[in-house]
Amino acid sequence: MTETYLVGVDLGGTTIKLAFINMNGVLIEKWEIPTNKKDNTIVEDIAKAIEEKAKSIGILKDQLAGIGMGAPGPVNLETGVVYQAVNLGWENYPLKEKLEQAIGLPAIIDNDANIAALGEMWKGAGQQAKDLICVTLGTGVGGGIIANGEVIHGVRGAGGEIGHITAVPEGGARCNCGKTGCLETIASATGIVRIAIEKMQKIETSILNDLYEQNGKLTAKDVFDAARKQDQAALEVIEEMSFHLGLALANLANGLNPAKIVIGGGVSRGADLFIENVTFYFNKFAFPAVAKGAEIRVATLGNDAGVIGGAWLVKSKIMNH
Template structure:
């Protein structure tokens, strides 16, 4: 006979601690039956039964089909109800935006992407996001009343505690803009804002190549360059939320190489997408690349993907451009590898579409400049999730916050966090 649930009063203290522990084991898939929950958590059978029953009563977990028997009666599997709510997610890049809806397990239910200039400013940018969100919510009546939160990724430094961008180099007008407050007021739910590379790292860690890897670096090579750090299974944001901003680390002492941040010699100014396009246009103008010169003569703009296509066709100038960019990025990553010792480096972003030549150059530089022990088991690979990583990671960011000890107790007795605003 099942042990009855404890009285339905406000959940706090040790009861909340154990409830969060059980919920996280079930929703992560680490434990799928009550006996597994007990073994993984170290909690006694009675406490496990009580906590599971509380989660079932509140609609977060259900009993599913029977699991395999280990000699006695087959246990009933537990399943996290990922369909209980939805998360709105948006990821801004320098030249694009993607918006989507995920379930509570990070699975994308809808996804829309379009070109967008982040320099248009926060008012125009967030107005467009709201239009996309509204269209997606209206597309399926099943979403009505199920919105639990919103996750936002921005291409610049973000103070995570406040959800405000802080002096972002490529985002004029965004400094200290109240992104969280605007969207929270508009949709009546909690909102979290982070650097887009952090959400990408989280997406890869939870649903991509980084699953079950405790220490990894996600590197986005787009118009700019940034890194998201997963350390011992946790996203490392740093004291103010700006950890991993490797694009603005100086790699040369050359006053002629001026970065958009105002400093000189930054990695981004030498190996980012805008830098590759700049150097490619120069190669075309000087006649060093027949393929790029033909594009220039036809009036076409040249970007890193054009360089990649020309390199695959054997254009020597383009091969040199990609090799040099990859070498510079790899040398910077070698410093991180020696310092941080990850098991995996994932390369993503628009310039990652440049293909194997770029990846090969990065690998060679990392292995050449890093300590042998640090690279003994190191993998360096392209992102399998590509442009979905940021949206999925934004969804995970929201659910991780909602199901944290600090947040869960404030809303679980209502059954839903709708209307629960972030603490100021």
């Protein structure tokens, strides 16, 4: 009996992560290729990369069950059309159709934050919880909401846009989405830096001021490093971010009553500084029964969440039909 493999693909603006994963969710092989936006050869590059890698490690094409892929934007699940992927310059792009034509394998496309949530549910911090909120804090704030084992998509594929919950109703900072005061303007890496620059102007004796003068810029990591040294401005930034994140997650959880809330993305590397604060505010603002039922955890799969979630899509959707 030859083994069957699942192909997971996580399409990012800079790199495309790919993996062959077995039916138990074990990574057999993972690698990445650059995202060629300039010539838009993304689909051809993926097809070629999968075929070449399979050949080099001795996997036959008919051992591949299909491709599960995350794209950076809302997706029509039925057709696999990406409504919009701003950083790739795509609008109404028929990704599923093009990919299936290029490689001759069934493909299933979803949003990248959704597949990361599925990955964490299957093999990560979600521990197979069927009701789960996954929030990714990176350059922006993404998310995936899973109810009864299924990702919430909504009518335009934009379910789970946790980053665009309004945190500051009046006078908030402008967000890339066109609104103001989104959670993304506070809890993302860019939001953390923005708040830090505001705080520095009020607290002049901060490590952050020195770093800013030395480097001409600040990073979220700088803020976390300063907070670890008990820098007042940096601690205030983390307090503000924790308050808004805890509040937003509590309001979301009141609608879902999840077992797990998983926090991932690059910013989660500073979770030792904010997870307790976020949990405190979450417990304060969530309905008591909801707060008791939910555990807030840091994501464990890192950059592998997307490819593992993509593989789960193949296993659950293609293999079971």
